[in-house]
Amino acid sequence: MNKNMLIGKNITKKYGDNIVLEDVDVVIERGKITTLIGPSGSGKTTLLRVMSLLDHSDSGTISIDGSDYQHPAEGEDAILPWPKISVVFQQLFLWPHLTLRQNILLPLSGDKDLSHMEELLTMFDMNEFIDRYPNQASLGQRQRTALVRALVLEPEYLLLDEITSALDIEQVAVVLKHLQMLRDKGVGILIVTHLLNFAQRASDQIVFLDHGRVLEAGGKEVLTKPKHERIKKFLSIIESAS
Amino acid sequence: MSIIDIIVAYKEGLLSGLLVTLKLCLIIWTLGITIGTLLGYLGSRYKVEVGVPTKILSFVLSGIPALILLFWLHYPLQSMLGIVVDPFWTAALAISIINIFSVADLIRSHLENFPAEYVTAAQVCGISKKDAFLKIELPIILRQTIPSLLNTQVNMLQITLFASLISVEEIFRVAQRINATIYKPIEVYTALAVFFLLICLPLNGLALWLKHKYTRNTSEH
Numbered sequence: 517m518n519k520n521m522l523i524g525k526n527i528t529k530k531y532g533d534n535i536v537l538e539d540v541d542v543v544i545e546r547g548k549i550t551t552l553i554g555p556s557g558s559g560k561t562t563l564l565r566v567m568s569l570l571d572h573s574d575s576g577t578i579s580i581d582g583s584d585y586q587h588p589a590e591g592e593d594a595i596l597p598w599p600k601i602s603v604v605f606q607q608l609f610l611w612p613h614l615t616l617r618q619n620i621l622l623p624l625s626g627d628k629d630l631s632h633m634e635e636l637l638t639m640f641d642m643n644e645f646i647d648r649y650p651n652q653a654s655l656g657q658r659q660r661t662a663l664v665r666a667l668v669l670e671p672e673y674l675l676l677d678e679i680t681s682a683l684d685i686e687q688v689a690v691v692l693k694h695l696q697m698l699r700d701k702g703v704g705i706l707i708v709t710h711l712l713n714f715a716q717r718a719s720d721q722i723v724f725l726d727h728g729r730v731l732e733a734g735g736k737e738v739l740t741k742p743k744h745e746r747i748k749k750f751l752s753i754i755e756s757a758s
Numbered sequence: 759m760s761i762i763d764i765i766v767a768y769k770e771g772l773l774s775g776l777l778v779t780l781k782l783c784l785i786i787w788t789l790g791i792t793i794g795t796l797l798g799y800l801g802s803r804y805k806v807e808v809g810v811p812t813k814i815l816s817f818v819l820s821g822i823p824a825l826i827l828l829f830w831l832h833y834p835l836q837s838m839l840g841i842v843v844d845p846f847w848t849a850a851l852a853i854s855i856i857n858i859f860s861v862a863d864l865i866r867s868h869l870e871n872f873p874a875e876y877v878t879a880a881q882v883c884g885i886s887k888k889d890a891f892l893k894i895e896l897p898i899i900l901r902q903t904i905p906s907l908l909n910t911q912v913n914m915l916q917i918t919l920f921a922s923l924i925s926v927e928e929i930f931r932v933a934q935r936i937n938a939t940i941y942k943p944i945e946v947y948t949a950l951a952v953f954f955l956l957i958c959l960p961l962n963g964l965a966l967w968l969k970h971k972y973t974r975n976t977s978e979h
Contacts, residue, residue, distance in 0.1 A: 568882065570878060570881075570882070596881070598881055598882045598883070598884050599882060599883055599884035601882070602882055602883070603882045605875070605879065607875065609873075609875045609876055609878065609879035610879075611876055611879070611880075611894050611898070612876075612898065613894075613897050613898050613901055613972075622880075622883075622885065622893060622894075623880075623883035623884060623885055665883065666882075666883070669883060669884065
């Protein structure tokens with residue numbers, strides 16, 4: 517039953533007395549796009565880091581394709597699911613001493629076929645700036661690089677934190693199209709975003725997080741016909757602001 | 759007598775002084791960079807056991823002028839211990855201590871401030887710890903530290919002049935002797951300045967070039 521899923525169950529995480537995540541359940545299914553939305557400080561990025569085993573949780577379990585995983589303690593050698601799970605961070609963390617192309621090539625093993633990378637570079641219109649250093653590229657160009665760095669590894673689960681924040685509409689459409697293609701190939705995708713329009717278009721399931729709790733989870737109706745008052749209020753604020 | 763005439767006339771003395779200065783530098787640079795790097799690394803890794811004592815010692819040393827340390831090691835310490843150490847080795851020890859703690863401070867602060875997220879990004883890409891260290895952490899840290907390290911070593915070269923005050927026959931003391939004989943301060947000290955410029959300027963220039971090149975490439979935003 518859990519063979520094709522990345523599951524976070526009863527996840528709780530605290531920083532001192534501050535509860536960042538409280539008893540959160542999230543399921544990322546292969547072949548589906550799950551979107552995590554919520555106001556700033558609701559715990560979206562923390563949940564993404566816990567789900568990708570980059571941070572430990574105070575309680576709860578993470579299971580991937582039926583196997584339980586633990587965030588390793590410092591100095592502990594554990595088998596970790598990277599790059600089977602790959603993450604694109606909001607801050608990108610491109611290695612600054614390498615060109616954008618070298619950033620993409622470094623994780624690839626020597627005998628890897630580079631045609632997939634070349635396809636992605638063309639698809640995301642990156643050939644013009646691919647030999648620049650990160651500091652010589654725009655934020656949008658760096659975002660595309662970070663995304664391609666994860667995509668060339670052909671992950672089975674892809675966790676994306678605000679990856680479209682600096683992209684223009686055309687590039688958002690390209691990203692969306694590619695994510696849908698990956699979904700159709702059976703990749704499980706989790707997207708953290710504040711772009712409701714993007715969430716509506718991209719998602720198969722939506723999880724609304726507020727103050728570290730899941731207020732509502734389900735299909736697109738979470739955004740179109742929310743039940744929870746907090747979500748209605750959040751959506752109306754966004755609507756009036758836009 | 760022109761500068762060239764002085765250099766030609768006193769070439770043996772100047773060469774001998776130059777060799778003493780370079781030998782002193784070689785010892786100070788080698789000890790400072792190797793022990794300092796090791797101490798800096800251990801200080802960042804074992805913060806309480808090594809980092810804190812190193813920081814305290816470094817803080818105390820920063821409050822003692824190099825000349826005082828040199829004189830203290832040369833006169834009172836040797837008098838208290840009832841020993842006589844060759845001034846060359848006293849100078850080498852004093853300036854090496856300063857260099858070791860300067861380098862350790864530099865390395866430790868760069869290691870402690872290294873953005874861990876670069877390593878995290880490598881981990882999620884499936885890069886091994888060894889490769890992450892060799893291909894990401896080390897190159898970035900080297901790029902960040904080398905310019906400051908070069909500047910520190912140039913400072914150490916300049917500090918070696920103090921060794922003349924405890925009778926080490928390095929180039930400054932040789933120049934003083936020559937000047938005492940011929941009394942041509944403008945020519946003698948200009949020649950000395952040119953010598954230091956010839957060594958220090960390329961090192962400073964290299965540090966500046968590296969800083970410009972790598973600071974540019976290591977600032978992501």
